[in-house]
Amino acid sequence: MSGFRDKAKNFVVEKIADIPKPKASIEDVGFKKVGRDGVTYNAILGIMNPYSRSVPICEISYVLKSDGRVILSGNMPDPGSIAGKETTKLNVEMKVPHSIIKSLVRDICRDWDIDYELNVGLIIDLPIIGNFTIPLSSKGEIKLPSIKDFFRGGGDD
Structure with a gap:
């Protein structure tokens, strides 16, 4: 009986492994605005949903x-859904306090x-599967705002 159970378990695991899963990428990371309490950067995620229904x-x-x-960490709870059979763009805003940017003077x-x-x-x-985490990673350079950015209406949180 345990042999049948093992075969059934392996069959289910194989079928779940073959289910298409959404794919995602970090498309861009850049400067968004300057405020009194920090600089806001924005990451744009592109998420492709292979299903006909939203996820x-x-x-x-x-x-x-x-x-x-680590200069910043955080989370966005419940940011919405991925539309069915298309790529959804999500903006992830990250606010870096001025004090942290000052600590990066050598690199800056x-x-x-x-x-x-x-x-x-x-x-x-x-x-069927439940919660599934897609890990993403990106490396690059984020340009810092210039003095002009402070006076161009970059934001005044």
């Missing part, structure tokens, strides 16, 4: 690092940008 996103968690140090002085690593966990609720 709810449970949470998006993120960690922004520079020079190997070299080329007026922050070399970053962004790690994102996109948690979606798939039918």
Whole structure:
């Protein structure tokens, strides 16, 4: 009897492994606005849903690092759903306090940008499978705002 149970278990595991799952990528990371209490950066996620029905996103968690140090971490609970059979774009705003940017002076002085690593966990609720996390990662440079950006209506939170 246990042999039948093992075969049934393996059959279900194989079938679940073959179910198409949404795919995601970090399409862009950049400067959004300057406020009194920090600088807001924006990451754009592109998420492709292979199903004909929308799929709810449970949470998006993120960690922004520079020079190997975590400068920001957070999450967006319940950011919405992924539309069926299309690519959904999601904006993930990350507010970095001015005090943290000041601590990155050595990197900033070299080329007026922050070399970053962004790690994102996109948690979606798939039918039958349940919660499924899509890990995403991106490395690059985020240009810092110039003095002009403070006076161009960049935001005044």
